[in-house]
Amino acid sequence: MKADRARLSAYFQAGEEMAGIQDVARLAGVGTGTVSRVINGSGYVSSKTRDRVERAVAELSYTPNELARNLLQNRSRIIALIVPDLSYPFFAELACAVEQRLMVQGYKTMICNAVRQSTNEEEYLSMLDRNIVDGVLTATHSLKHEQYFRSHKPIVSFDMFYHEGEIPIVTVDHERGGRLAAEELLQAGCRRLLQFRDAEEAGRFSFMERHRAFEESVRSAGAECRNVYLEWNEFREDYYAGIAEKALSEHPDVDGIFGTDGIVLHCMRAALMRRRRIPEELRLVAYDGTKALNTAYPSVTALVQPIEKLAEAGVKLLLRRIEGKKLRRDKIVLGLRLRRGMTTGHSGRRSG
The missing domain is CATH 1.10.260.40 (lambda repressor-like DNA-binding domains)
Structure with missing residues (x-):
């Protein structure tokens, strides 16, 4: 020997x-x-x-030989994460958080960038049926829910209700987020508010609740709520810049704005170029609270989504499904918080 x-x-x-x-x-x-x-x-x-x-x-x-071992176990140890557009800060941060958590669990992440094409999303989903990936985490919504349900394989959704009891969902309390945003702007003295919102589409999206809650809260307080409808699945910077310019041109009297991070940043730029003082003449609240806001001045009041916790919950649910374990619950709703900044007349105190 x-x-x-x-x-x-x-x-x-x-x-x-x-x-x-x-x-x-x-x-x-x-x-x-x-x-x-x-x-x-x-x-x-x-x-x-x-x-x-x-x-x-x-x-x-x-x-x-990892490949041989995976073949014997009928596993690829790869998870697909489908996002609408990786250039959008929220999805970029979510992808990073998901990848880190999967790595700890011994999985690799395949980032699937749908970029407004449902055919891309369908192709990524088909990899699950061909056993190229062990499961799918989806944060996009180009396909009809039947196409997801048809796979009968491990899938977890962020924000989209595909099929209750079959495809688990991880989301945040968007309704509360909408109410908090409205209350913050109303308390800051706003009476003519503008909300950038997603257009109504077929399907059930939990994030639509924030639009409804915001509008209801504003109108219940006797204030005016105007809606600017965004194109579906559109996240390009030039689109945001254009629609922000158009909105401020068509609504020069608004004194409060609510929208996602990218929209709010472009509205701030357009307002300052028109010499509108923030927050004296115009107040703004952003939704998502990503790192993209960190370099903005004045500092931006934002509803902050718990991206790290979203990723952690999504990965845990998916791995339990892959391992054939029974889920304790198929819907997880996380809280969010209001981070006050200068755009609503505050110096940076946190709430929520």
Whole structure:
């Protein structure tokens, strides 16, 4: 055995060939099945035998064939994350958070950028049926819900109700977010408010609740709520810049604005170019609270979505589905918070 150890070690240290599981077994003086149990942490192996195998693995710098192991387990260890547009800050931060959590769990992330094309989304979804990926986390909404439901494979949705009881959803309390935004602007003295909102589309999207709650809260207070409808699945910067310019031109008397981060930043720019003072003449509240707001001045009041917690909850739900475990609940609603900034007349106090 000592001779085998010396010969094998010298051979592989010379870099002539990668060590295989048979070489580890020969060096440790055990069968390949025992090596496999040690590497995979499955089945009983005595501590003495485990030590011999681990020393042989280290000495030969053996790396398990991950692809072969995954094929045997009928797993790819890859998760697809479908987002509408990765250039949009919210989806970029969500993708980063999801990837980090999957990595800790031993999974790789395939980022699927739909970019306004339902055909892209359909192709990514088909990878699940072809076993290219083990599961899908989706934050997009180009396809009809039937196409998701048809796959009968592990899927978890961010914000979109595809099929209750079949496709779990992770979301935030958008209704409360809409109310908090309205209350913040009303308390700041706004009476003519403008909301940038998503156009009504077929399907059930939890984020639509914030638009309804905002408008109801404003009108219940006797103030005016005007709606500017955005094109569906449109996240381009030039589009946001154009619609912000148009809105401020057509509504020069508004004193309060509510929209997502990108829209609010472009509205601030358009307002300042018109020499409108913020917050004295115009107050703004953003929705999402991404890092994109960090460089803005004045500092922006925002409803902050808990992106890290969204990613954590989504990954946990999906992995439980992949492992065939029963879900304790198929809908998770997380809280959000109001981060006060200068755009509503505050210096940066936090609420919520």
